[in-house]
Amino acid sequence: MPRSSRRGTRRGSPWTGLGTVVAKETADHLSSARMIILEALVFLTALAAAYEAIRSIRQTIGESPFLFLRLLTLEQRPLPSFIGLLGFLIPLVAIALAFDAVNGEFNRRTMSRVLAQPIYRDALLLGKFLSGLLALGIGLVSLWLLVIGLGLLLLGVPPSTEETVRMLGFLVATLAYGGVWLALALLFSVIFRAPATAALAALGVWLVFSLFWSVIGPLVATLIAGPPQGLFGPRLAYLNTEQIIDRLSPNTLYAETALALLHPATRALGPVLISQLEGALLGAPLPAAQSFVLIWPQFTGLIASTIVIFAIAYIAFQRQEIRA
Amino acid sequence: MAGTADEIVIRAEGLTKRYGDVLAVDHVDLEVEAGEIVGILGPNGSGKTTTILMLLGLTEPTSGHAEVSGFDPLRDPLEVKRRVGYLPDQIGFYDGLSARDNLAYTARLAGLGRDEIDARFESALARVGLGDVGRARVSTFSHGMRQRLGLAEILMKRPSVAVLDEPTTALDPHSTEEFLAMIRSLKNDGTAVLLSSHHLDQVQSVCDRVALFHRGRVALSGTVTQLAGEVLGGGHVIDVEARGTGVGELLGGTPGVVRVQALGPDRYRVHCQSDLRAELARRVAAAAELTGISFAAPSLNEVYNRFFAEVRNAAE
Numbered sequence: 001m002p003r004s005s006r007r008g009t010r011r012g013s014p015w016t017g018l019g020t021v022v023a024k025e026t027a028d029h030l031s032s033a034r035m036i037i038l039e040a041l042v043f044l045t046a047l048a049a050a051y052e053a054i055r056s057i058r059q060t061i062g063e064s065p066f067l068f069l070r071l072l073t074l075e076q077r078p079l080p081s082f083i084g085l086l087g088f089l090i091p092l093v094a095i096a097l098a099f100d101a102v103n104g105e106f107n108r109r110t111m112s113r114v115l116a117q118p119i120y121r122d123a124l125l126l127g128k129f130l131s132g133l134l135a136l137g138i139g140l141v142s143l144w145l146l147v148i149g150l151g152l153l154l155l156g157v158p159p160s161t162e163e164t165v166r167m168l169g170f171l172v173a174t175l176a177y178g179g180v181w182l183a184l185a186l187l188f189s190v191i192f193r194a195p196a197t198a199a200l201a202a203l204g205v206w207l208v209f210s211l212f213w214s215v216i217g218p219l220v221a222t223l224i225a226g227p228p229q230g231l232f233g234p235r236l237a238y239l240n241t242e243q244i245i246d247r248l249s250p251n252t253l254y255a256e257t258a259l260a261l262l263h264p265a266t267r268a269l270g271p272v273l274i275s276q277l278e279g280a281l282l283g284a285p286l287p288a289a290q291s292f293v294l295i296w297p298q299f300t301g302l303i304a305s306t307i308v309i310f311a312i313a314y315i316a317f318q319r320q321e322i323r324a
Numbered sequence: 325m326a327g328t329a330d331e332i333v334i335r336a337e338g339l340t341k342r343y344g345d346v347l348a349v350d351h352v353d354l355e356v357e358a359g360e361i362v363g364i365l366g367p368n369g370s371g372k373t374t375t376i377l378m379l380l381g382l383t384e385p386t387s388g389h390a391e392v393s394g395f396d397p398l399r400d401p402l403e404v405k406r407r408v409g410y411l412p413d414q415i416g417f418y419d420g421l422s423a424r425d426n427l428a429y430t431a432r433l434a435g436l437g438r439d440e441i442d443a444r445f446e447s448a449l450a451r452v453g454l455g456d457v458g459r460a461r462v463s464t465f466s467h468g469m470r471q472r473l474g475l476a477e478i479l480m481k482r483p484s485v486a487v488l489d490e491p492t493t494a495l496d497p498h499s500t501e502e503f504l505a506m507i508r509s510l511k512n513d514g515t516a517v518l519l520s521s522h523h524l525d526q527v528q529s530v531c532d533r534v535a536l537f538h539r540g541r542v543a544l545s546g547t548v549t550q551l552a553g554e555v556l557g558g559g560h561v562i563d564v565e566a567r568g569t570g571v572g573e574l575l576g577g578t579p580g581v582v583r584v585q586a587l588g589p590d591r592y593r594v595h596c597q598s599d600l601r602a603e604l605a606r607r608v609a610a611a612a613e614l615t616g617i618s619f620a621a622p623s624l625n626e627v628y629n630r631f632f633a634e635v636r637n638a639a640e
Contacts, residue, residue, distance in 0.1 A: 009399055010398070010399055010400070010401065011399055011400050011402070011403075012400065012401070012402035012403070016402060016435075017432075017433045020429070020432045020433050021433070024429050028418075028420075108416040108417070108418065108419070109412070109414045109415060109416025110416045110417060110418060112382065112410070112412040113410070113412060113415065113416070113417075113430060113474070113477070114429075114430065114433065115382055116380055116382065116405055116408070116409075116410035116412070117405060117430050117433035117434045118401075118402040118403070118405040118406040118433070118434060118435060119402070119405075119433050120401070120402070321383065322377060322382045322383065323373060323374075323377060323383075
């Protein structure tokens with residue numbers, strides 16, 4: 001029988017056993033010491049940031065119609081803002097959740113036992129990804145509720161519908177951002193047999209994007225598009241190039257999403273020409289729907305990168321030999 | 325087709341696996357009937373585990389065809405894996421979970437419901453002698469206990485075929501005996517067993533048939549007696565004990581005797597082409613004092629060593 005005709009005809013659903021894998025992996029995540037330590041770190045720092053923000057807002061109450069949004073974005077030195085902290089720490093949590101997902105099964109020698117059960121590899125890999133996303137989601141939602149509760153108690157006003165919608169959007173965007181890092185850590189856990197190598201590789205990428213990207217971006221942009229300053233001020237070609245390079249980083253996409261959603265006055269994410277501002281009411285907030293339109297490319301970009309990275313991990317995993 | 329007697333549960337035809345330039349498995353043909361224990365033997369790297377993985381659909385064959393319980397592992401891996409219990413050569417569990425949680429996870433993946441898992445768990449664990457440690461974490465388990473837990477997993481699944489890859493490696497002699505008894509009890513349940521091992525005496529004591537792997541091929545297959553016939557020349561081996569001089573020459577001169585081996589003072593092993601016990605007894609009794617004569621069961625060890633010695637000689 002020719003090989004090609006037998007391929008692609010496998011029978012049975014690739015999702016068989018997916019629910020079981022998700023349930024088991026999620027239970028593992030939620031009870032693991034690693035997860036508890038990281039969540040404690042995120043909760044404590046994020047709550048401290050939010051609390052500091054609330055203290056400062058209470059002194060200047062009434063200045064802004066969006067108290068709850070300011071609570072998330074206000075930066076009180078030396079503490080960064082709530083969103084700044086999340087942008088920094090979420091990748092760390094996501095990497096910790098997935099860096100030993102696949103290679104750990106090989107090292108524990110459980111892989112062949114699990115795959116000898118009637119499931120496809122698809123279910124195992126997707127189950128591991130979804131359980132990581134679920135664990136991350138559970139942590140994020142509880143943190144989100146805690147911060148809102150804290151705001152309710154200390155500010156004494158409920159968030160408006162507009163604010164709630166924006167904060168929900170922000171929650172979903174944070175999850176999508178976590179998904180990118182989760183998929184990346186999962187990919188490294190497939191590629192590298194040693195969990196320590198996978199963790200280091202993922203942390204390396206995280207460091208590049210969170211610390212060095214803002215240095216690399218202008219350098220590369222200068223190489224491609226020429227100097228930043230022309231005869232008549234900043235050059236548009238340079239600015240656009242720099243922005244494209246900047247947006248290759250999921251951190252930039254996430255920061256822009258958070259900015260547009262939580263600062264309703266944000267009207268554009270990039271260079272704006274004076275001519276484009278004619279007739280605009282500067283500083284006036286956009287309706288929530290318009291802010292969502294503004295960040296839609298960023299948001300889909302985050303989800304698309306998650307899918308692409310997961311697909312690469314999937315292909316690499318399918319090609320792996322079970323005995324190793 | 326499942327369930328009838330004399331039915332073939334594993335059939336491999338021309339199964340081949342190539343890793344780059346290396347031919348790991350080279351046109352292997354293999355058949356296992358329902359309720360039969362078949363041993364696959366061979367040195368490390370002779371293609372035993374690769375063959376097993378191809379039968380389970382865990383590795384794609386380069387060419388050839390396999391059928392397990394009437395399903396093609398390449399097209400219907402889920403159906404195959406539903407019917408096959410597999411004990412890998414290096415077995416691992418989730419150390420942080422209890423024995424019960426470990427088995428419950430794979431049982432749920434195998435499609436068992438909560439009630440079935442509860443019902444089967446205790447009896448499976450009792451059968452492998454782990455009845456009292458079901459709630460303990462697997463991290464506290466010894467190697468032998470993990471091996472038994474792996475067998476309990478198969479018992480819970482109630483498969484029609486059990487594939488055991490070197491299950492007794494690194495077990496102490498007592499545990500090995502117990503483990504072999506458990507393998508025999510699988511046969512009593514009507515489960516066909518494919519057992520890979522290089523402990524030849526163990527294979528001989530539990531297997532109905534054996535297949536000898538050499539460099540990715542099945543070099544020999546059949547019952548131990550058949551193999552002995554093929555490799556050792558005569559299928560009948562008779563041990564003779566007699567006091568006297570010239571017994572060895574006397575035995576060697578008997579028509580039908582292939583070879584005589586001295587096992588010790590006054591003990592001889594005679595390889596014959598047929599059952600010559602009566603003839604040998606008559607001849608020896610006439611010249612010396614015969615104290616014992618009996619069939620020596622052909623030893624798989626001997627077959628194995630002779631076969632690979634011949635292979636080495638042929639290569640030189």
